[in-house]
Amino acid sequence: MTAMLPVLRERGQREVFCGLTGIVWLHRKIQDAFFLVVGSRTCAHLLQSAAGVMIFAEPRFATAIIEERDLAGLADANAELDSVVDRLLARRPEIKLLFLVGSCPSEVIKLDLSRAAARLDARHPATRVLNYSGSGIETTFTQGEDACLAALVPQMGATDAASLLVVGALPDVVEDQFRRTFAELGIPTVFALPPRRAADLPPVGPNTRFLLAQPFLGDTAAALADRGAVHLPALFPFGVEGTTAWLRAAAAAFELDEAHFARVVAPGRERAARAIARHRDRLAGKRIFFFPDSQLEVPLARFLAAELGMVPVEVGTPYLHRAHLAHELAALPAGTQISEGQDVDRQLDRVKAARPDLAVCGLGLANPLERLGIATKWSIELVFTPVHGFDQAGDLAELFARPLARRDRLTVSPCS
Amino acid sequence: MQLTVWTYEGPPHVGAMRVATAMKDVHFVLHAPQGDTYADLLFTMIERRDHRPPVTYTTFQARDLGTDTALLLQDAIRDAYDRFQPQALLVGASCTAELIQDDPGGVAKALGLPVPVIPLELPSYQRKEGWGAAETFYALVRALADPAATPAPREGRRPRVNLLGATALGFRHRDDVVEVTRLLGLMGVDVAVTAPLGASSADLARLGEADANIVLYPETGDTAARWLEKTFRTPTIRTVPIGHGATVEFVHEVATVLGVDPAPALAAGSRLPWYSASVDSTYLTGKRVFVFGDATHAVAMARVAADEIGFEVVGLGAYNREGAREVRAAAAKYNVEPLITDDYLAVEAAIAAASPELVLGSQMERHIAKRLRIPCAVISAPVHVQDFPARYSPVMGFEGANVLFDTLVHPLTMGLEEHLLAMFRDDFEFHDGAAASHLGASTLPPAGGVEGGDRRGKASSPTPPPPAPPASGRGVAVAANDPAWTTEAEKELGKIPFFVRGKARRNTEKFAAERGLAAIDLDTLYEAKSHYAR
Numbered sequence: 001m002t003a004m005l006p007v008l009r010e011r012g013q014r015e016v017f018c019g020l021t022g023i024v025w026l027h028r029k030i031q032d033a034f035f036l037v038v039g040s041r042t043c044a045h046l047l048q049s050a051a052g053v054m055i056f057a058e059p060r061f062a063t064a065i066i067e068e069r070d071l072a073g074l075a076d077a078n079a080e081l082d083s084v085v086d087r088l089l090a091r092r093p094e095i096k097l098l099f100l101v102g103s104c105p106s107e108v109i110k111l112d113l114s115r116a117a118a119r120l121d122a123r124h125p126a127t128r129v130l131n132y133s134g135s136g137i138e139t140t141f142t143q144g145e146d147a148c149l150a151a152l153v154p155q156m157g158a159t160d161a162a163s164l165l166v167v168g169a170l171p172d173v174v175e176d177q178f179r180r181t182f183a184e185l186g187i188p189t190v191f192a193l194p195p196r197r198a199a200d201l202p203p204v205g206p207n208t209r210f211l212l213a214q215p216f217l218g219d220t221a222a223a224l225a226d227r228g229a230v231h232l233p234a235l236f237p238f239g240v241e242g243t244t245a246w247l248r249a250a251a252a253a254f255e256l257d258e259a260h261f262a263r264v265v266a267p268g269r270e271r272a273a274r275a276i277a278r279h280r281d282r283l284a285g286k287r288i289f290f291f292p293d294s295q296l297e298v299p300l301a302r303f304l305a306a307e308l309g310m311v312p313v314e315v316g317t318p319y320l321h322r323a324h325l326a327h328e329l330a331a332l333p334a335g336t337q338i339s340e341g342q343d344v345d346r347q348l349d350r351v352k353a354a355r356p357d358l359a360v361c362g363l364g365l366a367n368p369l370e371r372l373g374i375a376t377k378w379s380i381e382l383v384f385t386p387v388h389g390f391d392q393a394g395d396l397a398e399l400f401a402r403p404l405a406r407r408d409r410l411t412v413s414p415c416s
Numbered sequence: 417m418q419l420t421v422w423t424y425e426g427p428p429h430v431g432a433m434r435v436a437t438a439m440k441d442v443h444f445v446l447h448a449p450q451g452d453t454y455a456d457l458l459f460t461m462i463e464r465r466d467h468r469p470p471v472t473y474t475t476f477q478a479r480d481l482g483t484d485t486a487l488l489l490q491d492a493i494r495d496a497y498d499r500f501q502p503q504a505l506l507v508g509a510s511c512t513a514e515l516i517q518d519d520p521g522g523v524a525k526a527l528g529l530p531v532p533v534i535p536l537e538l539p540s541y542q543r544k545e546g547w548g549a550a551e552t553f554y555a556l557v558r559a560l561a562d563p564a565a566t567p568a569p570r571e572g573r574r575p576r577v578n579l580l581g582a583t584a585l586g587f588r589h590r591d592d593v594v595e596v597t598r599l600l601g602l603m604g605v606d607v608a609v610t611a612p613l614g615a616s617s618a619d620l621a622r623l624g625e626a627d628a629n630i631v632l633y634p635e636t637g638d639t640a641a642r643w644l645e646k647t648f649r650t651p652t653i654r655t656v657p658i659g660h661g662a663t664v665e666f667v668h669e670v671a672t673v674l675g676v677d678p679a680p681a682l683a684a685g686s687r688l689p690w691y692s693a694s695v696d697s698t699y700l701t702g703k704r705v706f707v708f709g710d711a712t713h714a715v716a717m718a719r720v721a722a723d724e725i726g727f728e729v730v731g732l733g734a735y736n737r738e739g740a741r742e743v744r745a746a747a748a749k750y751n752v753e754p755l756i757t758d759d760y761l762a763v764e765a766a767i768a769a770a771s772p773e774l775v776l777g778s779q780m781e782r783h784i785a786k787r788l789r790i791p792c793a794v795i796s797a798p799v800h801v802q803d804f805p806a807r808y809s810p811v812m813g814f815e816g817a818n819v820l821f822d823t824l825v826h827p828l829t830m831g832l833e834e835h836l837l838a839m840f841r842d843d844f845e846f847h848d849g850a851a852a853s854h855l856g857a858s859t860l861p862p863a864g865g866v867e868g869g870d871r872r873g874k875a876s877s878p879t880p881p882p883p884a885p886p887a888s889g890r891g892v893a894v895a896a897n898d899p900a901w902t903t904e905a906e907k908e909l910g911k912i913p914f915f916v917r918g919k920a921r922r923n924t925e926k927f928a929a930e931r932g933l934a935a936i937d938l939d940t941l942y943e944a945k946s947h948y949a950r
Contacts, residue, residue, distance in 0.1 A: 012475075021451075042510060045430065068539070365456075
């Protein structure tokens, strides 16, 4: 069905974060996990800059910065890493799960972090040590979360019991809302990946049915399928229709009565529709342009087009997972221009020519576009803010309405 | 490998970007993977720049490594030239590209572009941001300064100077340049070129025409200034005019070097001397202040704090080793141990141990001070969006001295208010959690926020955990053999202003331990107070 939509494939300069960025939200989600990036000063600088310098007393992430002597072979990089981890765990004994996170430099020098993780896991019995790559030569922005969750899958216990697994790091408040809805629907066993604590890693098996809460979890989904779990394809849970379809996929898999389902979701649907309606006047007919960033672009464009009447001019995504996005692509307005990959200078030419009412982009591009008179929404906010489900649908719409509302309020303009 | 939680400086290529972004018609092609593009947001978000930095990243991926990343680099350079038409092109590699050794300089030269191509060597695994900025500026100056340039005869014209070192993302560089230019104008001195900030490559070509070079920011400008001194025999003015006294010295140095009258500039003066002399400032006397930042700002601010406001400097340090010598010399003057480190946790531990009443630092120290509930003023990079105020706010020159008086004094509890706080300790509005009224509602995070369990007894670990904040009064677990506080003494301790309570507790415990006392009662508390009285 994607054949109906034009897809522009771009390969040039990208303007996106690497997968290390996911650490910023993952370390808040898994509360006894520590993320140790094995990389350069650039990696450390990225992590503290990406989220606008949120300095916690002592965060549960750090960087083991590779130095000249590690490269020159004067120091055995593995011995150095072991001693960094020894010091770290001596200092933070409450850490139950340690991720060694690969970076561009660690991959280029071929530092084998999976062997290091196995070695350190044996050496520190109280802490599980795993590894994944957040490197920018392998992963784009949210793909770091995919790599992290995929690394957890082999650690999940085996089970034959029927359960529903919700995959993707959701804010706790949203996760709890979904749990209440599933309980009301009558799905008894519901797990989340990632769990809030390392010890609560759910089991998985052939009777596990899983829903993806995020569109960027291709590797994790494949790893779960390898364990026998079955993916429930659906729209992603953004807006009234996305959330309904997503919940319905679970209800159908557990063979729940449709009338019962409709009864359970009706109040949420109504609340969401009411909250969204408040923003419809402001957004309807407005043209929106997505730069490729989080892979949330296609589902969000679908929500904004279908439920708020926005007109997607170009929907960029760093990577188009055609299977996971099949429902979403089918629900986009006919003729929507999709672009996959990026050549940022050419894309900027297109946005200048298209002059959309709103551009969704990364932090590096936002102010330059605002200066050109194009209102922007930072894509990173869509990853950090609770936006899934019925009770966040209004907030999600408001995120897009706010830049436009702001322009309506201001009587001063930098262009005048 | 170095375990790093937070970093004061970025990698050297970020320093190169600060120079390229500051200039007008220079473009920088950086061989780097996609993640390195985060650096754009430093400029567009923190500094609110309305253009993208003039940087093209090659954004090579894993699949390119097997083929030809040098070809990718070559295409990126050619495309960047065609699109942006710069007058000079910088080429360099970030940390990852440095490992694959594609020789950006060689690749660029082979293209035969019709503009100067300046290759940068940025050793990411040895050097940092400040060094990268200094080195990039030096490389540009060397490549672009016209060796035939020479000052015109002095007769019939005003003397001309270059202002060196101001960059993008610099702490108050934008306003410092305006202020210093104004000050020089009062003496009849013109600014020929300000660089890198606002300069074009043509401006760099005429650097040799100036009568003197003024190094405003040694961290970024001194390498180039030394080369200009050697090449053109241009005298260099190195006094950094931060604070009233240093500005007076700066004016005299300019007057001496250029043979102009200092009087018109000196007549402008600042309000700082009178503000410090006025009686309301009496309460500033001997306030304990901890200063940390880049070496230039830290040393200058320590002088302002000690000599011009009357504070006591109880800690002084810098994160850039390049300025260690100056910091050591200044620390000796204040009789404190110099702290030369870029380990954030070591800085936090040092501040906690010194229990200052005010911290002068970077945004990093602002977070430390917030956690320790100590007032703080930001006086140095690394910067934050708040360090680019809408208003005119230099820290250099006489207006800078005015700004510094306000900056260093406003975070403190004001004179009479401080007495009221002490008198009415149990008042429902004047409780410990309430900040001074002019500081707005207190929204302090839970003290510490440290997720580790035991914070004591691990002083030997390589990066010491931050001690319990002095503010909490209850957070310090007392080891078994320490003297125990009587209920009465503990209650009395609670009446001491929170910002000195940690110090009082430690001093009293030390006093009691030294005398082998098993318990601390009211007498011990006041004996210790008298013993440690300033």
